Amino acid sequence: MGENNLSISEKTCSLKEVLDIIGGKWSMPIIYILSKGKMRFKELERSVEGINTRMLVKELKNMEVNGIITREVFATVPPTVEYTLTSKGEKLLPSIASLHQWGQEFASGM
């Protein structure tokens, strides 16, 4: 308890519930970066600026549970784990890109 990630699997999913899933500090940045394609854990850790191991693990797990990403393990030495956006996850990209875009306009005075 205390550190559990919640998965919402049924019923309607309001905006608030969507935000419960991907409204955290790191979900959207991660999704955004994963839009460029499959990535390994360490790559992600380097790409998502400012994140630390714990947070990355947590968010990835959360997103996997919620069907936003896929986790593939390869029995190599050293181990390889790749994360990919599911089609459900990809469907979030327009929203996120749009938010990012808004940030750009925002910056340029407006």
Added chain:
Amino acid sequence: MGENNLSISEKTCSLKEVLDIIGGKWSMPIIYILSKGKMRFKELERSVEGINTRMLVKELKNMEVNGIITREVFATVPPTVEYTLTSKGEKLLPSIASLHQWGQEFASGM
């Protein structure tokens, strides 16, 4: 100190910075509701399900500082204060609606 809201006014605005502004628990829900038009404080408090006075005040202040909403005071008795989305705020609506939409698909099995 400790309860200050930050305003990002210049330079580029990354996704992460956008989320610093509207990534909180209540911002997007409030914006979403304000999309229906001008609203008074009490109306908002009733409309944004689950929010309380303190949070609403905080978020509204934040959004005003960041140019997302406008606050208009009328010297009536009892006092009237109306909140409206600015055009900058309105530009967030597609993203938010899109997230909401995603939640709907998400709910229906996908």
Added chain:
DNA sequence: CCGAATCCTAAGAGATACTG
């Protein structure tokens, strides 16, 4: 390399009473 396990605290969030 991947990630689990700890430990810790700053901030977010909630409830409620009160004032102009």
Added chain:
DNA sequence: CAGTATCTCTTAGGATTCGG
């Protein structure tokens, strides 16, 4: 009505260590 002012309390998030 539209907020302040307090007082708690939870938890998201951060730093770091350790193990397969």
